[in-house]
Amino acid sequence: MSHDTPTDDSIERLARKRAAAKLGWYLHASVYVLVNLFLAFVSARSTQAWAIFPALGWGLGLLIHGAAVWLAMPGGSLYQHLLERERERLRR
16 A cells, blocks of 8 residues: 555544534534624614624634635645645655
């Protein structure tokens, strides 16, 4: 077996890690939507529209979390691309 060939164990571990990270992001996004809908409702009943500020700040955090989960995580497309590039450089 080649050292680059993943074992069933390593595939299972990576799959569980990726699934947990994605589930965490879905949970984060759901809480974001629910809380910000509530804040928008409360803000609409006041004299100033302030709910946009927490939505933007938290939205940035959600975006960064999503980038970490969907792009930079091991097995993600960006990670895989960078990993292959480094392997090629090291083989030269």
